[in-house]
Amino acid sequence: MRVGVPREIKNNENRVAMTPAGVHHLVEAGHEVLIETNAGLGSSFTDKQYQSAGAKIVSSAKEAWSAEMVMKVKEPLPEEYQFFHEGLILFTYLHLAPEPELTKALIDNKVIGIAYETVQLPNRSLPLLTPMSEVAGRMAAQIGGQFLEKINGGKGILLGGIPGVKRAKVTVVGGGIVGTNAAKIAVGLGADVTILDLNPERLRQLDDIFGTSINTLMSNPFNIAQEVKDSDLVIGAVLIPGAKAPRLVTEDMIKSMREGSVIVDVAIDQGGIFETTDRITTHDDPTYVKHGVVHYAVANMPGAVPRTSTIGLTNVTVPYAVNIANKGYIKACLEDPALLKGVNTLDGFVTFKAVAEAHGAEYRDAETLLKQLA
Ligand SMILES: NC(=O)C1=CN([C@@H]2O[C@H](COP(=O)(O)OP(=O)(O)OC[C@H]3O[C@@H](n4cnc5c(N)ncnc54)[C@H](O)[C@@H]3O)[C@@H](O)[C@H]2O)C=CC1
Numbered sequence: 001m002r003v004g005v006p007r008e009i010k011n012n013e014n015r016v017a018m019t020p021a022g023v024h025h026l027v028e029a030g031h032e033v034l035i036e037t038n039a040g041l042g043s044s045f046t047d048k049q050y051q052s053a054g055a056k057i058v059s060s061a062k063e064a065w066s067a068e069m070v071m072k073v074k075e076p077l078p079e080e081y082q083f084f085h086e087g088l089i090l091f092t093y094l095h096l097a098p099e100p101e102l103t104k105a106l107i108d109n110k111v112i113g114i115a116y117e118t119v120q121l122p123n124r125s126l127p128l129l130t131p132m133s134e135v136a137g138r139m140a141a142q143i144g145g146q147f148l149e150k151i152n153g154g155k156g157i158l159l160g161g162i163p164g165v166k167r168a169k170v171t172v173v174g175g176g177i178v179g180t181n182a183a184k185i186a187v188g189l190g191a192d193v194t195i196l197d198l199n200p201e202r203l204r205q206l207d208d209i210f211g212t213s214i215n216t217l218m219s220n221p222f223n224i225a226q227e228v229k230d231s232d233l234v235i236g237a238v239l240i241p242g243a244k245a246p247r248l249v250t251e252d253m254i255k256s257m258r259e260g261s262v263i264v265d266v267a268i269d270q271g272g273i274f275e276t277t278d279r280i281t282t283h284d285d286p287t288y289v290k291h292g293v294v295h296y297a298v299a300n301m302p303g304a305v306p307r308t309s310t311i312g313l314t315n316v317t318v319p320y321a322v323n324i325a326n327k328g329y330i331k332a333c334l335e336d337p338a339l340l341k342g343v344n345t346l347d348g349f350v351t352f353k354a355v356a357e358a359h360g361a362e363y364r365d366a367e368t369l370l371k372q373l374a
């Protein structure tokens, strides 16, 4: 199979979907890899390194997109929709629930859209989302601390306080991978951390991991309102796989916060959990202030630490890509229930229920459709 890797074009997105090691893996398995020139530079991988691993360097995005399977990091932007064509396998983060136009473009062009973020193992974990959630979670605490600084618009407090001065209060809504990693760093920096989750079993696991260094709380509107009101930093880390994020923190809750407090809405890639994060921000211009509260809503946070993120991401995506290339997408998806869950669009239909519901689109079962196409 020919596999294409275009250069990422989102604001400050310096990750790339393939490392030279990934190229080597695919080429050894008998496949051809087309890398758009300079696609890896942001992650410190040169064209020469890709060539040495067996890739062909192509000079334009169009050539990279001409392959049978295209691997990317972020969801395609409107200027990339022109490259969609019937039968193209697109393997990338898609985040379709908050993206009606992208969903329509994939359906209209009968693209096989396999989303990293909904590939799900039987234990319900999301193996192709986990490493980037680890990165974004760890960054969320760092970034929160940075924007609490007066020079960055915050109230001017240090996460860990000092002897004789209170520590900052950090609330993390959602105790999965992002939430746990955010808490690790926030606790490490000395903050007073509370994590809310809906799942009692998860709260027990968090209690086992952190012991008395954090507080755990059941997530409900009453508890969220109480915690948010007194928090210096609130981190949004909730996910319902594939679905639009629930708006758990209302505008009134934000109004109750003290001026110069900070929110980091990591879940913005699925639409965000704060009623007041009404727009996605970029690494170039990452915050805005609403009701006196600094809002950070960057949807590609790991793009800021591309070397770590590219290697972490491709460690997990490349084995799936090799499987798709070896077997073809139909056999690969039918034989692997985890990969099957990644199929969001197929043959002109939405094949992921939460995405169909978000857009009022017709839903078709991926497995049934794949068997018909086999
Ligand atoms: N902005 C960015 O650059 C990045 C964003 N993300 C996003 O961060 C979000 C979180 O991802 P993960 O931590 O990997 O997901 P996860 O599935 O590991 O954790 C989500 C947690 O939310 C909890 N939850 C569900 N409903 C809840 C509610 N009503 N109240 C409180 N908790 C609730 C679940 O029980 C689960 O523990 C996702 O939207 C993901 O795509 C991930 C990486 C980068």
Ligand SMILES: CC(=O)C(=O)O
Residues within 6 Å of the ligand: 074, 093, 117, 129, 132, 133, 269, 299, 300, 301, 302, 303
């Ligand atoms: C998961 C995601 O949105 C990212 O890594 O950018």
